[in-house]
Amino acid sequence: MTMHSFWLETAPGRPYPVLAGNVEVDVAVVGGGIAGLSTAWELTRAGRSVAVLEADRVAAGVTGHTTAKLSSLHTLVYARLSSSAGAEAARLYARSQQEAAEHVARTAAELGVDCDLEPVPAFTYAESDETAEKVRAEAEAAREAGLTASFVTGSPLPFPVAGAVRVEGQAQFHPRKYLLGLLEAMTARGALVYERSRVVKLDEGTPCRLTTADGATVTARDVVVATHYPVFDRALLFARMEVHRELVVAAPIPAERDPGGMFITTEQGIRSVRTAPYDDGRRLLIVTGESFKPGSGGAGERFARLEAWAAERFGADRIAYRWAAQDNDTTDRLPFVGPLHPGARHAYVATGFGGWGMSNGVMSGLLLAALIGGEDRPWSGLYDPRRLHPLREAGPMLKLQASVARHFVGDRLGSGPVGTVADLGPGQGAVLKVGGQRSAVYRDESGEIHAVSAVCTHLGCIVGFNDAERTWECPCHGSRFDVDGSVLQGPAVDPLRRLSADADGEPGADESAAGPADTGNREQSEG
Structure with missing residues (x-):
């Protein structure tokens, strides 16, 4: 089975050097995905000297294998958030996510980056009556949170649905083209970017000091750890994060079969659909799903199910691309963006995006740049990694640690x-x-x-x-x-x-x- 990403193939980018020797900057960013690069860009254009250190290739890890939906409709988040954390938390979440999505459009226009940005509505749909009731509640909660959301009983999909949330003002884009544009803009302003430079040690002194596997160092007043899953976990965030992996298949379809939106359902082990511009006037259908825990096996069978679903529902009979992505869910289903641990003064983290890395990655860049600059945002507390809500998180944390313990002992x-x-x-x-x-x-x-x-x-x-x-x-x-x-x-x-x-x-x-x-x-x- 050939595995390759459409985003990587169609926007290869240029290489960046390996870090050698010692470098001093205002801020060092560990991780060259959308969160790290968005943070680096915001800091660079604010006049700070920045170095980005990526273990492999920039914008090629999780970000290079995303579905690339730029949406503030995150499946069924608003009904759950309103119930567990209150209406104000849901409103702050919606504002921060929508601001991030709109920020991408403004930045792309400002820099003249052609990243195939297409305004489309977003849908969370249900095929069963039982899930349709959850979707109806989500539509109401999303509308109360400030999104232009409505409950509909039909959709542009080529099969019937029992109900769907429809949210206007969303977009889909080519993440690599966007981030390669940011890279060119920030390096032109003096930012340093290093690839194949894996960071293995962080000293939180004054200033901070990072060391790579090759022994090179970066000294910086502030450090941002944006490695998807934190490689430095001094706040024990790993005890509050669960990892899952999802598969992606993509196939060309005639333009007239494009459903014209972004779609997701929690049914059937997750099914997510969008399209992208392709050659000869066709569209590339991108289908994501089959969520599973890494290391659990059976990925080949899961790919077969996903391909069969794409063929049955959309007539996609020639799979052109296959890839997979990994995401982290936190125990309260909100990202961790802010100080790395309770005692941190100059170390920050961005992680736990729960499958919605595009808007959350950009949101993280805006929030972290503000915090490093001594400013604040209304949603800083919502995403603060130091938060702990025992009543909301006790059950998920115990379940997560029980799962880890079973693997630690049982797999032996x-x-x-x-x-x-x-x-x-x-x-x-x-x-x-x-x-x-x-x-x-x-x-x-x-x-x-x-x-x-x-x-x-x-x-x-x-x-x-x-x-x-x-x-x-x-x-x-x-x-x-x-x-x-x-x-x-x-x-x-x-x-x-x-x-x-x-x-x-x-x-x-x-x-x-x-x-x-x-x-x-x-x-x-x-x-």
């Missing part, structure tokens, strides 16, 4: 789909117990065996194999690794230990001369 006791290395076919991977240790073993298409420790280097859970993306994934906190053990996605910053293989292909001794122990990020082991 259970057996995989095969018993030995000899049972693995080409393109297959499994966690096997060899020589008393859990080994993550993969056989490539040529028959060669790749073996690494199955113990995640973040906090020691056992990874699982993703058969569609050919990756090892941690079910506890979402770290992802290539078959050679290298880090693809945090919070882990250190690779899985490589293991040698004997003549029969069985994993053997530790092949990595250097590196940390199986458990604990380098940041944590260094204090």
